[in-house]
Amino acid sequence: MNPLLPTVLVVDDKEANLLAMRKLLQPLQIEVQEALSGEEALRKVLACVPALILLDVDIPGMDGYEIAETLKKFKETRHIPIIFLTAAFQDRPHLLQGYRSGGVDYLEKPIDEFILLSKVGVFLELYRAKKGQEQTLLLLQRSEAKFRAMVDHVGIGMTRADVKERRILEANQAFARMLGYDSPDELYGKRIEEFSHPEDMRINNAYIEQLRVGEISSFQMEKRYLGRDNREIWGRLTVTLIPRIGDEAEYMVAAIEEITEVRLLNAKLSESESRFRVVANSAPVLIWLAGTDKLCTWFNQRWLDFTGRSMEQELGNGWAEGVHPEDMSRCLAVYFSHFDRRMPFSMTYRLRRHDGEWRWLLDHGVPRYDEQGGFLGYISSSVDISEQRKVEAELLRAKENAEMANRAKSEFLANMSHEIRTPMNAILGMADLLWESELHVDQRKFVQIFRSAGENLLNIINDVLDLSKIEAGHLQLENVPLNPAEEMEVVCEMLSQRAQSKGIQLLRHLQPEVPEWVIGDPTRLRQIFLNLLSNAVKFTDHGSVSFVAKVIGKRILYGSERVVVQFRIEDSGIGIAADRLPTIFDHFVQADSSITRRYGGTGLGLAIVRSLVERMAGQVEVESHLGQGSVFRVTIPFELGQQILPPTLPNLQGIRVLIVDDVLSNRVVFRENLEQMHADVFEATDGVVALEMMERALAENRPYQLILLDVRMPVMDGFQLLECWYAIGHPGIPILMLSSEHQENYLHRCEELGVRHYLLKPVRRSDLLRVVKQVTQSKEEQQAQMSFSEKQARETQSPWRILLVEDSEDNRLLITTYLRDVPCQLQIAENGVEALERLRQQHFDVVLMDVQMPVMDGYTATRAWRRIEEQQGLPRLPMIALTAHAMPEDISLSLQAGCDAHLAKPVRKKALLEMIERLLSS
Secondary structure, three states: OOOOOOEEEEEOOOHHHHHHHHHHOOOOOOEEEEEOOHHHHHHHHHHHOOOEEEEEOOOOOOOHHHHHHHHHOOOOOOOOOEEEEEOOOOOHHHHHHHHHOOOOEEEEOOOOHHHHHHHHHHHHHHHHHHHHHHHHHHHHHHHHHHHHHHHHHOOOEEEEEEOOOOEEEEEOHHHHHHHOOOOHHHHOOOEHHHHEOHHHHHHHHHHHHHHHOOOOOEEEEEEEEEOOOOOEEEEEEEEEEEOOOOOOOOEEEEEEEEOHHHHHHHHHHHHHHHHHHHHHHHOOOEEEEEOOOOOEEEEOHHHHHHHOOOHHHHOEOHHHHHEOHHHHHHHHHHHHHHHHOOOOEEEEEEEEOOOOOEEEEEEEEEEEEOOOOOEEEEEEEEEEOHHHHHHHHHHHHHHHHHHHHHHHHHHHHHHHHHHHHHHHHHHHHHHHHHHHOOOOHHHHHHHHHHHHHHHHHHHHHHHHHHHHHHHHOOOOOOOEEEOHHHHHHHHHHHHHHHHHHOOOEEEEEEOOOOOOOEEEOHHHHHHHHHHHHHHHHHOOOOOEEEEEEEEEEEEEEOOEEEEEEEEEEEEOOOOOOHHHHHHOOOOOOOOOHHHHHHHOOOOOHHHHHHHHHHHOOOEEEEEEEOOOEEEEEEEEEEEEOOOOOOOOOOOOOOOEEEEEOOOHHHHHHHHHHHHHOOOEEEEEOOHHHHHHHHHHHHHOOOOOOEEEEEOOOOOOOHHHHHHHHHHOOOOOOOEEEEEOOOOHHHHHHHHHOOOOEEEEOOOOHHHHHHHHHHHHOOHHHHHHHHHHHHHHHHOOOOOEEEEEEOOOHHHHHHHHHHOOOOOEEEEEEOOHHHHHHHHHHOOOOEEEEEOOOOOOOHHHHHHHHHHHHHHHOOOOOOEEEEEOOOOHHHHHHHHHHOOOEEEEOOOOHHHHHHHHHHHHHO
């Protein structure tokens, strides 16, 4: 069905008649619907509401008249015109009955095509005309509704009023709501005076009268209205005269915008502006305002009094006449650049005072905005800082003098370090060489004494230098991956011999949650550990010293998450008196004056510890009781480091391991390490219990495959346990013997009992892994490893060609002695000039270059040789700087000169050989 075409319904019980009618109606632009009965006709009428019905009179069941009567009964269908189709056209009663039934015309059968099309065409034209009128009316109604809705919902009040009577003819909802009425109907017929303020009505009426007589066509004013509750309402009124249209009288249309809040805000703004000017004029600073065009619009009285000029002289760009010419371009650059970006600014410049003196001002400017965020310009306040600049200049001179003194102190310390370290190099080096030689008991004792004294003197030098660097701000911390477990192991290993000599248990435990790798300074962290742990060992005569690390939480630092690790050093030593605890971290402070006499030391160690820990964003705390020992807690936040692939752990799945040790903390550490390798771990607190467990396991055919056995235990020690086990004829078991002290007779006893593995406590994890791998690997693996080692040992090594450049005869002798047992060809030069001559004549693998020498120093010689290499295209020759200067800037000087490495004196044999090997292997 096409909704754009009018529909004609043809009703006839003969299909042939329907077909004939369809053909006859074909020339017309219509939609034809058909029905064969009265019931079908009624359904079709309700479905399509046709423009015209062609209805056959003679239809069985319900004839045409009955159908027409039925359609005329309903409002929805009574307007549809009906043309009857009949063969009894001449029968008058028949025709009358059709008109009474609601028909409008007849068509006689057989149907004449011309008459049919003419009559149907007339009714279709009437239908189209009616539809056009209905569409126009609908559009008018819709337009009226839209206008009414717009007027009712617009944000301002709208009224239509009579010009003469000044009565309200129409009003919208906004105006009614503004006056406090529920509906506009309540305003109809009211005079304007009834809700207008009397004081404003006189002016309002004058304008209306001018409007009425034609003097003006519209007017605008601000006036007060009285609301329903007598509330005063301010409105901005705009009135326009609508001329007479036809017989309609003149009237006026008014738009009323409520401005009550605006008037209140303006009043407050005016009050605020007045208050601002009072405050600004009485302020002790110079204040100015600028508009959006960057020109100054106002100055406070303080400014005018300062410059001695009037407001008119200063406005716009007038103020610039008082600015010092040398400062003008800089000030304008700052002002314009910040103004365009709406940014606060701060600038200093000289302004001429009323007495002609140039005074320095500090000017702070900020952008101004209204409540809607609109930019208004800038406000600035200026302070006279002339006296402050004088003080700053004096402070700058004092600072420069202090820095000069500090540099002099640093240079003095560096020179003193060099002068002391140079002879110390020979003293300690020769002591090490003597210690390695065959000495009788008294000689070894004497060497031990001056080695120890030399080490103490070197520690004092290092402490003084460290403290100097920290105070001068020259101490630079590294940020590299470090392994807390390894740092703890190294320090404990360094102090193990000292602890053993005093019979002290040195215990170390790293809890599993401590990360394997963190970011920090391993050298300084080790220095913290060494200071605290060496103090603990030094001040403990019996008992134990424990070193424990654990994670206590996380925190955000410098924008990233850090894991907070606490290192706890606890001893059972002499303790610290409560009144001395607050000062023990100060410089040159000991807990007791007698400590220096008895134990030695400078009192700088703890001060350096605190400074280093604070540089790492951590803290150090101490608890102590006199005679009961001390507890130091160092808490440091670490950034997590990238996890380095750990060494492959041996798989001890199904391996039964027995730990025999009377100290619980030792057993806990060993258990954690072995359980990470999936071993089945068992514990015994002494030899008797262990022997019973070993016999029971053997009887159950589940013997232990590895035993970690402590030497010293109550009731039955480790050696006695093995003697009993072998005495009753039991087979040998792989044994790892553990001891807290190194004694020659222990090694002999291990050899007698067939114990191949012997470690000193505290045991490093890497050493434990190495022994476990050796014990658990197969014979074939052992043989393969032995063959590889023998093959490496058989490989020939060509001698190193080394050039030593050193002016000190003692140091030349020392280095020569260090290299005595190393396959090398050593040549010596006493200054830089000789060194360059040797380098031109011969080829060397490495150069040991002292930096302070007569004739030509090491830095100059190194730079000269690097230039020769570059000019002649020679390969880079490894060069190691040997110097008594040990500060970071000294290392930087060596590297900048062209050295590949830096060794601070006193040079130790092991460090020297390792560095040479590292440089040559790379």
